[in-house]
Amino acid sequence: MNTKIYTITNPQKQADELREAAQFIKCGEIVAFPTETVYGLGANALDGHAVKKIFEAKGRPQDNPLIVHITEIEELYPLVKEVPESVKRLTEKYWPGPLTVILPKSDIIPPEVSAGLDTVAVRCPSHPVARAFLKAAGVPVAAPSANISGFPSPTAFKYVYDDMNTRIPAIIDGGDCDFGIESTVVTLATDPPRLLRPGAVTLEQLREVLGEVYVDPAVLNPLADGVKAASPGMKYKHYAPKAEVSVVRGNKKEFIEYVNSHPTDADTILCFEGEENDMPLPCVTMGRADEPLTQSHRLFDALRELDETGAKHVFSRAPSEKGVGLGVCNRLYRSAAFRFLNDIKSTVIGVTGGTGAGKSTVCGELERNGAAVVDADRIAREVTEKGSPVLKKLAERFGSDIIAPDGSLLRHKLAEIAFSSAENTRDLTNITHPEIIKRCRAEVDALRGKYSLILLDAPLLFTSGLDKICDKTVRVTSPESVRISRIMKRDGISEDEAKKRAAAQTEEERLAENADITIDNTDHFVIPKSELT
Ligand code: TXA
Ligand code: MG
Numbered sequence: 001m002n003t004k005i006y007t008i009t010n011p012q013k014q015a016d017e018l019r020e021a022a023q024f025i026k027c028g029e030i031v032a033f034p035t036e037t038v039y040g041l042g043a044n045a046l047d048g049h050a051v052k053k054i055f056e057a058k059g060r061p062q063d064n065p066l067i068v069h070i071t072e073i074e075e076l077y078p079l080v081k082e083v084p085e086s087v088k089r090l091t092e093k094y095w096p097g098p099l100t101v102i103l104p105k106s107d108i109i110p111p112e113v114s115a116g117l118d119t120v121a122v123r124c125p126s127h128p129v130a131r132a133f134l135k136a137a138g139v140p141v142a143a144p145s146a147n148i149s150g151f152p153s154p155t156a157f158k159y160v161y162d163d164m165n166t167r168i169p170a171i172i173d174g175g176d177c178d179f180g181i182e183s184t185v186v187t188l189a190t191d192p193p194r195l196l197r198p199g200a201v202t203l204e205q206l207r208e209v210l211g212e213v214y215v216d217p218a219v220l221n222p223l224a225d226g227v228k229a230a231s232p233g234m235k236y237k238h239y240a241p242k243a244e245v246s247v248v249r250g251n252k253k254e255f256i257e258y259v260n261s262h263p264t265d266a267d268t269i270l271c272f273e274g275e276e277n278d279m280p281l282p283c284v285t286m287g288r289a290d291e292p293l294t295q296s297h298r299l300f301d302a303l304r305e306l307d308e309t310g311a312k313h314v315f316s317r318a319p320s321e322k323g324v325g326l327g328v329c330n331r332l333y334r335s336a337a338f339r340f341l342n343d344i345k346s347t348v349i350g351v352t353g354g355t356g357a358g359k360s361t362v363c364g365e366l367e368r369n370g371a372a373v374v375d376a377d378r379i380a381r382e383v384t385e386k387g388s389p390v391l392k393k394l395a396e397r398f399g400s401d402i403i404a405p406d407g408s409l410l411r412h413k414l415a416e417i418a419f420s421s422a423e424n425t426r427d428l429t430n431i432t433h434p435e436i437i438k439r440c441r442a443e444v445d446a447l448r449g450k451y452s453l454i455l456l457d458a459p460l461l462f463t464s465g466l467d468k469i470c471d472k473t474v475r476v477t478s479p480e481s482v483r484i485s486r487i488m489k490r491d492g493i494s495e496d497e498a499k500k501r502a503a504a505q506t507e508e509e510r511l512a513e514n515a516d517i518t519i520d521n522t523d524h525f526v527i528p529k530s531e532l533t
Contacts, residue, residue, distance in 0.1 A: 003165050007173040011132035018129075022136035024170050030054055032146040032160045033133050034174030035069075035125040037098045037183050037199065038153035038300070039160045040143030041168070042069065045079075048110035051142050055112075057167045060149045064232045065115035066142040067100050067183070068122045071134045076122055079140060080106055087188055090209050096126035098179055098200040102187035113142045115232060119189045129174035145182060146171075152239045152300040152335070155180045159304065180297040181327050185231060186213065195219060196231040198327040200296065211385040211408070219330050220321070222338040239335040241303045243311040245270065246339040247332070249318045249450055251370045252289075256280065258342055259315055268311035270302060275317075284309065286332075289317075290368045292324035299328055303335055315341070318450070320370065343449035347533045348469060352461035352512050353476035355501055356483030356490070358521030362476050363457045365527060372451040374443045376436060376458035376466075383435045384409045393431045398424070419504070437464055444469060453532065462511035472532065475515035478522050 006021045008014050024031045028050040030043045041058060043050040045068045055062060068079060073091050077083060080103040087101055105120035114120050122140075125131065134141055145153035146160045154160045157173040164171060184199030184206070192212040195203055198219055206213045218234040246266075248258045252275060259266065259280055269281045272289035286302040287294030306314055316336060321329045353359045363373050383390045386407040394414065395403055402413045418428040440456060447454045461467050478486075480502060487498040517532070519525050 001166050001169060003168060004170045005161075005173060006170065008129045008132075009175070011129050015132070015136070018132050018136045018172075021170050021172055022133060022138070025050075025137040025139065025141060029169050030057060031133075032164055032168060032171040033130055033143070034127055034157075034172060034177060035130045036127040036178045037125075037181065038155055038177050038179075039146040039157075040069065040130075040141075041146040041164070042137075042141040042143035044137070045069075045113055045140040045142035046108055046110065048112040051110065051112040054142065054144060057164065058144060058147070058149050060144060061232075063115050064144075065117055065121060066113050066144050067185075068109070068113060068120060069130070069134055069141045069143055070122060070124050071096070071131050073124065075140060076124075078106060079109060079120055079122055080104060084188060086193070086210050090186075090206070091124070093209060094201050094205070095124040096131065097124070098126075098183040099123065100183045100185045100197075102185065102189055102196070104189055117232075119187065121185060123183055127174065127177075129172060133172060150240060152241070152303045153182055155297075155300050178297070179293070180300060181331055184327070186210075187230070190214075194230060196234070198330050200293070200324055200327065202323045203326060204323060207382070212382065212388070219326070220333065239300065239303060239331055240337070241306045241311075241314075241335060243268065243306045243314045244339075245303075245306070245314045245316050245332075245336040246341050247318050247336050248315050248341050250342070250344045251452055252278065252317075254344060254452060255315075255317055262315075262341075266313045266315040268306060268309065268314045270306065270314050270316035272317055272319075281315075282309070284311075284314075286317075286319075286328075289319075289370070292319065292322075292328055295319055295328045296324055299331055320367075320372070321450075322367075322372075344452050346448045346451055346454050347471045348444055348448075348454045348456060349532060350456045350458060350461040350467050350470035350473040351476065352458055352473065352508065352515065353478075354483060354509060355459065355504070356486040356498075357476045357478045358486070358525070359457055359459070359476045362474075362519055362521060362525060362527065363455050366453065366455060370451070371453035371455050372447045373455045373457055374440055374447070376440055376456065376460070376464075379439045379443070380432065380436050383432060383439065390432055390435050394428070397427055397431060433464055437466060440466055441469060460508050462514070463508050472517065473512075473515040474517045474519060474532075475512040476519050476521050476525075478520070482522055 006017050025044055030053045032041050041054050043054050100121050100123040102119050102121045109120045147154050148163045155177045179200045184201040185197035187194050193210050194214045194216050196216050216230050248255050269279045269283045271283050273285045276283040284302050284305045287298040319325050319328045351359050367373050398417050402410050404410050418424050458466050467473050483502050484498045
């Protein structure tokens with residue numbers, strides 16, 4: 001088959017060419033096109049016969065459903081049974097963009113698209129060429145990534161061309177993709193919603209809009225034998241380069257030590273940009289250590305590059321699993337078939353200090369240097385999410401006035417009542433603390449063996465007894481006047497209010513005097529790294 005190439009640099013000026021390319025879709029044919037994540041291979045989503053051609057061109061298993069691409073939120077309505085409020089809020093915030101939502105499907109979605117499931121995945125891309133092309137096609141377009149099944153998703157025209165030339169009638173060349181890993185996939189067909197594939201819209205961002213969101217275990221683990229995949233795509237080996245990639249955990253120093261003590265086990269290293277000169281073997285890089293967006297942009301390219309260099313056995317650095325890093329790790333670990341070579345010794349450091357003392361700044365600095373952070377304040381918010389057992393208990397004790405009409409907690413109302421008497425404060429603690437402590441412990445345990453430094457950022461580290469699970473404790477201090485002005489600025493409140501907040505947690509302050517290390521964060525601070533491990 002002759003493959004026609006459309007090179008589009010200006011979708012407005014090249015509207016005629018895009019119309020011509022869109023004509024293939026209208027005639028029931030398939031076209032590869034760029035998006036902000038990866039290139040897609042599209043067909044009219046309402047035409048089952050056209051959609052079948054995608055599966056043939058990619059060699060894709062028939063039971064793996066496709067994502068339907070649209071250009072406006074309104075186009076979602078006819079494709080699904082119902083659009084819940086939560087999806088309206090989510091799509092208003094993140095569409096157009098790298099986010100796919102799954103909902104129960106309407107009857108117009110043919111079984112070829114949903115692979116026989118009763119749900120459909122929908123996404124509204126932001127790439128200007130994708131948008132102009134989809135508008136010209138005038139129909140929803142089903143599109144998986146435009147690679148042969150089992151290879152890395154294509155992040156540039158040349159990879160699409162390598163995989164698809166002569167197999168499909170047209171390819172639109174729109175340059176390199178921004179994000180470089182596929183969209184975030186979240187299903188809202190379950191309660192609570194579930195993250196099936198992490199991407200550039202992060203788990204933290206989803207939780208901000210949706211409240212509780214489960215992470216499907218297959219995101220960071222191999223699928224256990226006999227377990228049915230929530231997303232059929234998870235059960236297939238993916239993104240596999242020809243080389244055998246294995247992940248070596250730890251910071252740069254620990255990584256190099258591991259490589260040196262296993263001198264014949266690898267021929268190539270997959271590391272972060274800027275580390276090449278320190279590494280004992282030839283390197284391919286995957287973005288900067290502290291910039292997950294550069295990692296996502298580079299990862300698939302790097303995997304293909306490994307093949308070009310003829311690498312056979314690769315040791316890879318392990319990126320952080322936070323934010324966009326979760327998406328990077330998901331793709332990297334799968335391409336490594338979840339081969340982890342080492343469990344590292346973790347040191348757990350509890351970090352405490354009054355509000356405004358600068359705990360988060362200190363934790364953030366260590367996090368940028370590769371530490372993992374468990375934030376007790378975030379967990380405290382999560383345990384009182386809409387519909388949670390803890391919130392129910394709070395309402396029974398303090399009255400339903402603390403609950404907003406949409407079922408969420410009115411934090412200022414709760415604070416008002418709970419801090420009005422010592423008895424109320426004690427009851428608030430008794431209701432919330434057991435669950436917060438349980439989850440803090442679970443999160444720390446889940447990180448053990450993966451990170452050499454785990455920080456537990458807990459304002460009530462000693463009061464809660466969480467200091468017992470820490471190897472060391474750090475207290476961050478600043479003079480009261482500095483704390484008060486920080487709180488006023490941070491929370492936008494008056495000096496009186498700020499003083500009240502700063503005065504809370506006096507018990508903790510007293511106990512924190514026993515901390516192993518004190519860091520003064522009045523204006524700048526130095527982290528005593530040698531004392532931390
Ligand atoms: O960024 C992207 O999403 C790219 C571009 C082209 O838009 N597309 C993409 O499609 O990555 P694909 O087919 O390679 O990945 C779709 C994933 C698969 O893992 C599939 O199993 C899952 O989404 N999926 C699709 N529909 C689903 C459904 N109804 N239920 C569960 N999983 C679904
Ligand atoms: Mg794919």
